Amino acid sequence: MTAVRKLDHRFVEVVPPELVSGILYVSLEYGTMIHLCCCGCGNEVVTPLSPNDWKLTFDGQTVSIHPSVGSWSLPCRSHYVITRGRVNWADDWTEEQVAKGRARDQAIKASAKQLEEVRLEPVQMLPEDRKSWRTRIGRLFRL
Numbered sequence: 539m540t541a542v543r544k545l546d547h548r549f550v551e552v553v554p555p556e557l558v559s560g561i562l563y564v565s566l567e568y569g570t571m572i573h574l575c576c577c578g579c580g581n582e583v584v585t586p587l588s589p590n591d592w593k594l595t596f597d598g599q600t601v602s603i604h605p606s607v608g609s610w611s612l613p614c615r616s617h618y619v620i621t622r623g624r625v626n627w628a629d630d631w632t633e634e635q636v637a638k639g640r641a642r643d644q645a646i647k648a649s650a651k652q653l654e655e656v657r658l659e660p661v662q663m664l665p666e667d668r669k670s671w672r673t674r675i676g677r678l679f680r681l
């Protein structure tokens with residue numbers, strides 16, 4: 539088990555069956571990223587790309603992903619931040635912190651979903667509304 543300190547990136551369409559340690563595979567097609575855990579345990583870590591999940595920054599040479607990668611469900615419980623291709627190890631989170639982080643994520647996702655539902659709702663103006671609007675505008679301008 540060798541810990542990885544640098545993460546190279548590969549833009550791929552589909553993820554290859556055999557992943558190489560130290561490489562972050564990015565599929566824009568499927569909106570996801572995958573890499574082998576940087577601690578060297580060999581587990582695959584999937585970080586989906588979405589406004590509510592992870593964001594990828596590509597500066598033309600290296601990649602950064604945000605927020606940090608916390609593999610709380612893996613035995614290694616690795617937690618690191620990938621900035622400009624470098625793996626910066628972060629503190630192990632307590633169960634309480636993990637729970638808080640998850641709750642926050644869920645809250646963000648729930649509010650995003652709500653917003654989407656609101657946006658999807660068709661805006662319909664009933665004829666009466668239209669009339670009342672006209673009356674109101676008429677009053678406003680004393681027509």
Ligand SMILES: [Zn+2]
Nearest residue numbers: 575577579614
């Ligand atoms: Zn690991």
